[in-house]
Amino acid sequence: MTTVRIPPVLRQATEGAKRIELPGATVGEVLASLVASHPAIAPQLLDGAGELNRFVNVFLNETDIRHLKALETPTGEQDTLILLPAMAGGAGDYRRRRRRRAADADQMPRSDASMAPADRPTAGSPPARRSGSC
Amino acid sequence: MTTTLVQTAGTLVDHSAEPPTEPPAHSSAVSSPATSSRVLGLICRSCRLEQPLGLRYVCPHCFGPLQVRYDLKLIAELVDRSVIESRPPGIWRYLELLPVERVPRRSLAVGSTPLIAAERLGASLGIDRLWLKDDTRNPSLSFKDRAVAIAAALAMDWELPALACASTGNLAAATAAAAAGVGLPAYVFIPADLERAKIEHALAYGATVVPLDGTYDDVNRVCIELADETGWGFVNINLRPLYTEGSRTVAFEIAEGLGWRSPDVVVVPIGSGALLGKLVQGFDELATVGLIARRPIRFVGAQAAGCAPVADAWSTGAAEMVPVRRPNTIVRSLAIGSPADGSHVLRLVRECGGSVEAIADANTAAAIRDVAALEGIYPETAGGVTLAAARAARERGIIRDGDEVVALLTGNGLKTPDARHVGLRAGPGEPGEGGLAPVLPATFDAVESWLEGRS
Numbered sequence: 001m002t003t004v005r006i007p008p009v010l011r012q013a014t015e016g017a018k019r020i021e022l023p024g025a026t027v028g029e030v031l032a033s034l035v036a037s038h039p040a041i042a043p044q045l046l047d048g049a050g051e052l053n054r055f056v057n058v059f060l061n062e063t064d065i066r067h068l069k070a071l072e073t074p075t076g077e078q079d080t081l082i083l084l085p086a087m088a089g090g091a092g093d094y095r096r097r098r099r100r101r102a103a104d105a106d107q108m109p110r111s112d113a114s115m116a117p118a119d120r121p122t123a124g125s126p127p128a129r130r131s132g133s134c
Numbered sequence: 135m136t137t138t139l140v141q142t143a144g145t146l147v148d149h150s151a152e153p154p155t156e157p158p159a160h161s162s163a164v165s166s167p168a169t170s171s172r173v174l175g176l177i178c179r180s181c182r183l184e185q186p187l188g189l190r191y192v193c194p195h196c197f198g199p200l201q202v203r204y205d206l207k208l209i210a211e212l213v214d215r216s217v218i219e220s221r222p223p224g225i226w227r228y229l230e231l232l233p234v235e236r237v238p239r240r241s242l243a244v245g246s247t248p249l250i251a252a253e254r255l256g257a258s259l260g261i262d263r264l265w266l267k268d269d270t271r272n273p274s275l276s277f278k279d280r281a282v283a284i285a286a287a288l289a290m291d292w293e294l295p296a297l298a299c300a301s302t303g304n305l306a307a308a309t310a311a312a313a314a315g316v317g318l319p320a321y322v323f324i325p326a327d328l329e330r331a332k333i334e335h336a337l338a339y340g341a342t343v344v345p346l347d348g349t350y351d352d353v354n355r356v357c358i359e360l361a362d363e364t365g366w367g368f369v370n371i372n373l374r375p376l377y378t379e380g381s382r383t384v385a386f387e388i389a390e391g392l393g394w395r396s397p398d399v400v401v402v403p404i405g406s407g408a409l410l411g412k413l414v415q416g417f418d419e420l421a422t423v424g425l426i427a428r429r430p431i432r433f434v435g436a437q438a439a440g441c442a443p444v445a446d447a448w449s450t451g452a453a454e455m456v457p458v459r460r461p462n463t464i465v466r467s468l469a470i471g472s473p474a475d476g477s478h479v480l481r482l483v484r485e486c487g488g489s490v491e492a493i494a495d496a497n498t499a500a501a502i503r504d505v506a507a508l509e510g511i512y513p514e515t516a517g518g519v520t521l522a523a524a525r526a527a528r529e530r531g532i533i534r535d536g537d538e539v540v541a542l543l544t545g546n547g548l549k550t551p552d553a554r555h556v557g558l559r560a561g562p563g564e565p566g567e568g569g570l571a572p573v574l575p576a577t578f579d580a581v582e583s584w585l586e587g588r589s
Contacts, residue, residue: 008362009192044197055180055197057472059355062348064472067459084358085192086199086474 002030002075005082013041027060028071030081045083055086172208173233176200176375179478187233189292189365189372199474200375202233210423215394218425225280225383231419232383233376238287242273242315244280245383249391249540254508256539259525263538265397267388268511274335275546276467276514277409278308281380285369286312288376294367296321300357301370302350302405302467303332304514304545309369310341321366323353329466331549349461351471370406374474378408385416388540389426396420396431398537401524403516403544404435404444404490405468407475414482433483434532435490436523438463438498438515444476445492448483455480464495464553465515467545489532491523498522499556502547506554512547518554520544 001021006014014020022037024030031052035042047053058065059082065073075081176185180198191200213230221227223246226237248268256264269277282297282305289297297313298321299305306322313320322336326345336343346353354371361368369377389396396417402410410433421428437445440463447455458471473479483490493501502518505511513521524541527533547554552562560566565573574580 005359007359009194009197012194043195053197055192055199057355062352062355064351064355064457064459066457066472082355082359084355085197 001077003080004030004034005080007084009085010041010044010083013044014038024075026071027058027065027068027073027075027081030075031058031071057084057086058082059084172205172212172230174203174205177203187376189294189367191372191374199478202375202379204231204233204419206419206422213423213425215390215425218390225283225380228383228386231386231423232284233379234284234287235291238283238290238316240290240316241283241287242279242312244272244283246387247271249388250509250511252509252541255505255521258504258508259521260528261524261533261539262536264524265388265392265538265540266505266509266511267384267540267542269384269542269544270511270513270517270546272308274304274307274311274339275549276304276308277381277384277542277544278304279312280383281377282308282312282369284380285309285367285373285377286316286318288373289318289367290316292367294318294365296364296366298357298360298364298366298368299323299370300350300354300368301336302469303328303549304467305370306332306336306341306343307339307549310336310339313341314339323357323360325350325353325466325469329550329552331551332466335549349459349471350469351457354470354472374408378412381409381412382416382419384409384542385413386420389417389420392538392540394426396426396429397540399432399434399488399527399533399539401434401436401520401527401539401541403468403520403523403542404437404473404476404479405470405516407435407444407473407479409542409544410435410479411475411482414486430486432486432532433488434523434527435479435483435488436468436516436519437490437492438465438468438519439492439494441465441469441471442490442492443471444473444480444483445490447476447480448490449492464550464556465498465519466550467514467516468519487532489527489530491526491530493519493522493526496557499554499558501525502554505543506547511543513543514545514547514550515553516545517543517547 001023004020004022006018022030022033024033035045045053045056060068060073061080175187178193178196178198179201181193181196183193183195185200193200209230218227224243225245229237250266250268252264252266272279296319297309299309300323306324310320310322320341322341323344323346326347333343346356357368358371361371367373400413402413404410414433417431420426435444441458441461443455443458455476461469461471463469498515498518501522502513505513505517505521520541533539555561565571574584
């Protein structure tokens, strides 16, 4: 079993749990176990294509998995996975995201049970174009 | 529900659904009443979910980054050039464009730094009209004072228990100084191998400095977890969406300094990328509220070759940057292997026809010497990278004949005193090429004979 540390912004989906022990031979399998056992975490952890959300950074024992074998990185008994927000990192593939979000809009729960009332979406507006001054 | 889309700051914002009136996430820490009407709250840069202001930095829906949402129509009614020009120097002269209610009761004297016509340096670079924005002379000797001033003001309003940061050096001193100014404890987390001068600088203000055995990205990772668990105001983590807004004052001051217009090119160092992104946003907002005419600006980003994830992606045409695991450069202030805003600024630079230049350390050191010797301003390593990038962008044709160029000197050379020696035969404190004479007898004859032997 691998220990997964859950950041506060995801804990509503884990009933407040900070650490969860999960099976899996790779980082990808452990995260799949997490989604299977806590389905409410899926919208935040995964993007519309079922891949790891680009705003989530995953660390295996303090090392960014992008420096290892990403989701294919093997995991063992003593390992800890840390999920953290990338904090920014914005809009490199912004247009692609926008199209996907628009396509997903109908499936996106508006009163997602995983969100506290204060955290509910307040604007149903689609992602908007941001034009810089340049 | 009918939806009214109003164009503000180039962003389509849905005004049919106003932000909720609940207090921010850590409501116990917030004593201030509702935000002023010109600051509407926070909005996710990715999915546009709106949030009230508070100690939050991640969209709870999609994990995307948050940014401040302003009512720029209202702000356009509240300010004009004469209102701003009638105010005292400092960043608060742009109050209406900042995410604070009022000028804070206490703050350091941040901003209104000189915009210097750099004719000699410009001539050496082949740039006809070169201006240097001299942020080496902010209170803690870097541009970070601008951002931290916002964080400190909000920390007071929200009665936060402490200010903290993950720092490559400049932010350490800025956070420590601002915390001292408002009487808050400061906790500064740094990579253990940071320049000694930067550590001493933060310690001098009374901060608790915590060196961690790792890179800046390691420090940042630990601080993200600490920010969530301590409730401290980590200026560049849980206060990040608000803190970074302070960097826009560089754009405001450049525009005002040029007589309320924008330059053709802005050359800016990229660490996390937030500064470049906020300059783009700042000039854009000035145009939206009618303070300047909207003109295209090319942005040139500057990174050190030993840690150049954004420059590498720009030059290879890659859609995403590849994080750098082990930065290897004298430019410690930009040694961020996984820049938070890297992908964002990569897109901005591509859209505006700019470039991101990767600069070898020897060229950085040479540029530091040039700026100091030709203009009398002593920049730290990030300033050297920036001027070397201006030279590279000129050679690449991004900077063209006749362009008006503003290059940012974001920090003071006293923070990185050894850097200028890179590429010279004489090291720090050694006589020789760096201009230092050997120790001479304290007699007129000895000095005279040394001077004669020199010529």
